[in-house]
Each structure stands twice: as C-alpha cells, then as structure tokens.
Amino acid sequence: MVGRLFVVFVALMIVSSCETLKTAKPIIPVKEYEAMIVGRLDANYVGTRNCLSACHFHDKIRQDFDASTMGVQLSRKSGMPIVDCESCHGPGSLAIEGLTPEKVEMDAKEGKQTACDYKSLIDLKNIPAPAQSLICLKCHSANATFNLHNWNASIHAISDVSCFDCHNVHIGPDLKVRPREIEAMCEKCHQQPKAEFSLPSHHPVPEKKVLCTDCHDPHSSFYEKSLRKPTVKETCTQCHGEKAGPFVYEHADNTEDCRTCHTPHGSVNMNLLNVGVPFLCLQCHPGHATDNVTASAKGAYYIRCTDCHSQIHGSDLPSTTGAGKFTF
Ligand code: HEC
Ligand code: HEC
Ligand code: HEC
Ligand code: HEC
Ligand code: HEC
Ligand code: HEC
Ligand code: HEC
Ligand code: HEC
Numbered sequence: 001m002v003g004r005l006f007v008v009f010v011a012l013m014i015v016s017s018c019e020t021l022k023t024a025k026p027i028i029p030v031k032e033y034e035a036m037i038v039g040r041l042d043a044n045y046v047g048t049r050n051c052l053s054a055c056h057f058h059d060k061i062r063q064d065f066d067a068s069t070m071g072v073q074l075s076r077k078s079g080m081p082i083v084d085c086e087s088c089h090g091p092g093s094l095a096i097e098g099l100t101p102e103k104v105e106m107d108a109k110e111g112k113q114t115a116c117d118y119k120s121l122i123d124l125k126n127i128p129a130p131a132q133s134l135i136c137l138k139c140h141s142a143n144a145t146f147n148l149h150n151w152n153a154s155i156h157a158i159s160d161v162s163c164f165d166c167h168n169v170h171i172g173p174d175l176k177v178r179p180r181e182i183e184a185m186c187e188k189c190h191q192q193p194k195a196e197f198s199l200p201s202h203h204p205v206p207e208k209k210v211l212c213t214d215c216h217d218p219h220s221s222f223y224e225k226s227l228r229k230p231t232v233k234e235t236c237t238q239c240h241g242e243k244a245g246p247f248v249y250e251h252a253d254n255t256e257d258c259r260t261c262h263t264p265h266g267s268v269n270m271n272l273l274n275v276g277v278p279f280l281c282l283q284c285h286p287g288h289a290t291d292n293v294t295a296s297a298k299g300a301y302y303i304r305c306t307d308c309h310s311q312i313h314g315s316d317l318p319s320t321t322g323a324g325k326f327t328f
C-alpha cells in the first residue's frame, strides 16, 4: 500500500514538474506582439464564439476549420496549443466592436451584408512573407512539426515563399496540400519542370503516379535541390531498387550519380536519357564490331548498343569471354 502511494507520489511530482517545463515564457506575450502588428495595443482576444456569434457570414469557414486537424485541437483537454480564428488573424475585439445582433438585423432589413471592421485585424495577405510564416511558426516550431526542421534555412524561406503560398487554410478542411493538387501548386511558380514533364519521356507526374514531393521536400532538406535523400542515387533507388547494386561488374562509377546518363523530370530521348543511344555511349566509348559478322549486321554495333549490352547498370554475370561486358 505504502509502495503504491509512493509510486503515485513520484508520478505526481513528475507530472507537475513537466507542467512547469511546458509553460512558455515568451519575451513579449503573444497577445501584445500580435496587437503590435495590428498597430493597436488596446485590441483583445475575444474567442471564436464571440467573433462569430453575431453574424453567420463565416459559418462555412468555421465549419471547415472545425473539421480540420488544427480545428480539432480547440479542446483544452488535448494539451495542444489552442487554435482558433484569432490564432492567425490576431486579437479581434476591435473588429467586432459595435457588431450587435440588432445591427445585423437592421442591415439585413436594408439588404446589406454586415461586415466586421476587419481592417483592425492582421493584414495577413499583405504582410511580408517571413512575417506570414511566423504566424504559423509560433506553433509549428521545428520541435513541434519535425518536417519544418530545415525551414528557416530553406531556399523557399530565403526566396520569400511563405506557408500561405502552398497551404490555403480556408479552401476546405484539408490543411495539407492534397496529393492530386501538388503538381499544379508547384508549377504555378516552377514553369521549367512543367515544360520538362510534358516531354515524350517523363516521370508519370502529370499522370499522378509520382509526386514532386516523392523526390523533393517542399519544406527543404539538408540535401541539394531539397531532395528527400542524401544523394540523387538514393532518391532514385527508393523506387528503382534493382539499379542500386552493388554488382560484381560495375559500370565503373557511372551509376553513383544517375544523372551521368539520365535527367530526372523529362527528356526528348527514350528512358529519360540525357543523350540518346548510341551517342550517349559514344561520348565515352569507341564503336566496335567483331570479325565474324556480315556487313549489314555490322551497323548494329554502331547503333543499338543496349541490344547486346542490356545490363548497362551493372551485372553479376560475365560475358562469353568471362569478362563483365554487361551483355548478361
Ligand atoms: C491557421 C491560421 C488561420 C486560422 C486559424 C484562421 N484563418 Fe482565416 N485566414 C488565414 C489566412 C492565411 C488568410 C489569407 C489567405 C490568403 O492569403 O488569401 C485568411 C483569410 C480569411 C478570410 C478572408 C477570406 C478571403 O477570401 O479573403 C476570412 C473571412 C477568414 N480568414 C476568416 C476566418 C475565420 C472566421 C476563422 C475561424 C473559424 C479563421 N479565419 C481562422 C489564416 C487563418
Ligand atoms: C495556435 C497554434 C497554431 C497556429 C498559429 C497554426 N497552427 Fe497549424 N496546427 C496546429 C495544431 C495544434 C495542429 C494539429 C496537430 C498537428 O498535426 O501538429 C495543426 C495542424 C496543421 C496542419 C495539418 C497537419 C496534418 O498532419 O494534417 C497543417 C497543414 C497546418 N497546421 C498548417 C498551418 C499553417 C499553414 C499555419 C499558418 C497559416 C498554421 N498551421 C498555424 C497549431 C497551429
Ligand atoms: C512549397 C510549398 C510549401 C510551403 C512553402 C510550405 N508547405 Fe507545408 N506542406 C506542403 C506539402 C506539399 C505538404 C504535404 C505533405 C508532404 O508531401 O510533405 C505539406 C505538409 C505540411 C504539414 C503536414 C504535416 C507534415 O509534416 O506532413 C504541415 C504541418 C505543414 N506543411 C506546415 C507548413 C508551415 C507551417 C509552413 C511555413 C513555415 C509550410 N508548411 C510551408 C507544401 C508546402
Ligand atoms: C510561391 C512560389 C513557389 C511555389 C508554390 C513553389 N516554389 Fe519552389 N522555389 C520558389 C523560388 C522563388 C525558389 C528559388 C529558386 C528559384 O528561383 O528557382 C524555389 C526553389 C525550389 C527548389 C530548389 C532549386 C535549387 O536550385 O536549389 C526546388 C527543388 C523547389 N523549389 C521545388 C518546389 C516544389 C517541389 C514545390 C511544390 C511542393 C515548390 N517548389 C513550390 C518558388 C516556389
Ligand atoms: C523522380 C524524382 C523527381 C521528381 C518526381 C521531381 N523532381 Fe525536381 N529534381 C529532381 C532531381 C534529381 C533534381 C536535380 C537535377 C539536376 O541537378 O540536374 C531536380 C531539380 C529540380 C529543380 C531545380 C532545377 C534547377 O535547374 O536547378 C526544381 C525547381 C524542381 N526539381 C522542381 C520539381 C517540381 C516542381 C516537380 C513536380 C512537378 C519535381 N521537381 C519533380 C528529382 C525530381
Ligand atoms: C516515387 C518513385 C520513383 C522515384 C523516386 C524515381 N522513379 Fe523513375 N519511375 C517511376 C515510375 C512509376 C516510372 C514509370 C514506370 C512505367 O511507366 O512503367 C519511372 C520510370 C523511369 C524511367 C523510364 C522512363 C521511360 O520513359 O520509360 C527511368 C529511366 C527512370 N524512371 C529513372 C529514374 C531516375 C534516374 C530517378 C532519380 C532521379 C528516378 N527514376 C526516381 C518511379 C520513380
Ligand atoms: C551509363 C549510363 C547510365 C547510367 C549511369 C544509369 N543509367 Fe539507367 N539507363 C541507361 C540506358 C542506356 C537505359 C535504356 C536501357 C535500354 O535501352 O534497354 C536506361 C534505363 C533505365 C531505366 C528504365 C528501363 C529499366 O531498365 O527499368 C531505369 C528505371 C533506369 N535506367 C534507372 C537508373 C538509375 C536509378 C540509375 C542510377 C542508379 C541509372 N539508371 C543510371 C543508362 C544509364
Ligand atoms: C560517362 C562515360 C560513360 C558512358 C556515357 C558510358 N560508359 Fe561504358 N564505361 C565507362 C567506363 C569509365 C567504363 C570502365 C572502363 C574500363 O573498366 O576499362 C565503362 C565500361 C563499359 C563496358 C565494359 C568494358 C570492359 O572492358 O569491361 C561496356 C561494355 C560499356 N561500358 C558499354 C557502354 C554502353 C553500351 C554505354 C551506353 C549505353 C556506355 N557504356 C556508356 C564510361 C561510360
């Protein structure tokens, strides 16, 4: 019995010390910080209920938001930061000042749509990109949202792309970008890949079988071109595992970087090749023929290299002479 009480006591101690660890101690309280952005220190938080009770203009926004992953956190029991309209739009007391049910009724009689004084809220659309992202990052710190670990050093952050550019908070309950929409979303800024994916040989991104985000992390990574994996080869062999090797007969160190022969997005040549066969091979090898062939067959030696050298990525089997020539 005493032992059990002791366990409970220790557990309580741990829980209570965690509570103090959890309490944030910001330099400026968030409220004042946001009121400063608005330019009015007399603004106060009023809560979603007060914000929206008088007029139902934003009911659709509210419904969508309540159904979203962030909206579900509204319960204090979740232990998550409370997310409501004012978490992003800033304190709303000034916006709803004078917004009484009577006024709404009067406006309705005159056929008018009642508007709150939304100019007193944070002007989300027009603040600079880093400030926009900061609205999100006050909760989505690198610790809270692991994917955002590299955000501050990312090419997107540095190039003034903000969270808002990709995440359309009020488009519906989906806060994440839906897989089907990713390509169009990226291509609104990246025209070059769009052109490449329309070439005859391309990764099936327009066909929605491969996503830009299979290879790139939109929030950036430690690796070149924000790739998800440390090297291009590892990026490719996620899906093309059979090309990873190691092989008994390697094609020198060519396959260490698939870009030696391939381009990732799209190409005019078959198989996403930088240069078509045989010219690809002839960049590094002379053409050849063997003696015992007819003159007409000889041509093949100079054209269709991979008809015979079919295991061009590496092979475990020797050719007929016992050497590795990628014929088997
Ligand atoms: C996670 C942050 C966030 C939360 C929470 C949020 N909003 Fe927004 N809201 C935004 C952003 C960002 C924009 C600006 C979007 C843009 O760039 O067009 C916006 C725009 C709006 C607009 C203008 C829409 C338009 O088409 O111009 C309204 C109205 C609005 N929000 C109402 C609400 C209401 C009501 C709630 C609470 C139910 C809410 N918002 C909660 C981030 C948020
Ligand atoms: C007041 C705190 C807070 C703010 C501000 C906030 N979020 Fe969130 N957000 C949360 C919480 C809590 C969750 C749910 C837990 C989770 O998935 O991390 C969440 C979830 C999300 C998700 C969905 C994650 C999933 O797995 O489905 C996205 C996307 C998101 N937020 C984007 C944003 C963007 C973009 C902004 C800025 C416009 C923003 N958030 C502002 C707290 C916040
Ligand atoms: C270049 C576009 C882009 C930008 C900019 C961007 N995101 Fe995302 N985000 C995405 C896509 C696409 C997904 C879908 C998941 C995936 O494939 O990684 C996503 C997923 C998420 C998720 C879901 C949780 C997770 O880890 O999978 C959260 C939360 C999130 N983003 C928050 C943010 C915040 C906060 C910012 C700004 C600091 C931001 N994003 C900036 C494109 C973007
Ligand atoms: C709002 C515009 C915008 C959107 C949307 C956007 N990007 Fe970008 N992205 C940029 C800018 C600006 C740069 C900086 C370099 C440049 O100009 O190409 C960049 C850089 C990059 C780079 C790095 C290029 C390099 O040289 O290192 C990659 C990779 C990239 N984006 C992928 C994506 C992907 C994948 C998506 C969709 C999930 C996406 N971007 C969505 C604007 C955008
Ligand atoms: C199969 C993997 C893969 C897919 C899918 C993919 N990329 Fe790439 N992307 C790469 C690799 C690898 C590079 C580096 C190419 C290089 O260095 O020549 C790259 C380079 C880039 C660059 C930088 C280009 C430059 O010239 O610096 C941008 C921007 C980019 N990709 C955007 C996108 C967008 C947008 C999509 C989707 C429409 C996409 N990528 C889909 C693998 C991929
Ligand atoms: C997310 C999975 C995925 C990743 C990562 C990936 N691929 Fe692919 N790759 C595919 C799919 C799917 C196809 C289409 C297969 C089909 O149509 O039968 C394909 C096709 C190809 C083709 C044949 C194209 C053609 O025209 O027939 C080549 C070559 C190729 N990939 C090389 C690469 C290289 C190089 C990389 C790394 C930059 C890479 N892949 C990364 C999934 C992937
Ligand atoms: C020395 C040049 C070279 C290098 C390096 C190379 N490839 Fe290839 N790859 C080719 C050629 C040539 C073809 C077309 C084969 C044919 O015509 O039969 C091809 C075809 C492919 C195909 C489609 C056909 C198939 O066999 O599935 C994939 C997928 C592929 N390569 C992936 C990769 C990956 C992943 C890497 C990097 C690990 C890589 N390649 C490196 C030359 C190369
Ligand atoms: C970027 C240069 C490069 C390209 C492109 C290239 N190779 Fe190679 N290849 C090499 C190197 C380097 C070796 C190793 C040479 C050695 O060990 O003597 C090699 C080895 C070979 C061998 C084995 C030679 C031997 O003596 O064992 C064959 C066969 C071969 N390549 C065929 C091809 C074919 C076919 C293509 C086109 C699909 C091609 N290579 C494209 C550089 C290249």
Ligand code: HEC
Binding pocket: 278, 281, 282, 285, 286, 287, 288, 300, 301, 302, 303, 304, 305, 306, 307, 308, 309, 319, 320, 321, 322, 323, 325, 327
């Ligand atoms: C009709 C089949 C065939 C075609 C087509 C062919 N090769 Fe070969 N290749 C061979 C054979 C067989 C060998 C000798 C293999 C052995 O020694 O076991 C060989 C050997 C090689 C070697 C090794 C050099 C040496 O002297 O051992 C290289 C490099 C090579 N081929 C490159 C190419 C290139 C590049 C092309 C296209 C321009 C090509 N091959 C087209 C069948 C072919």
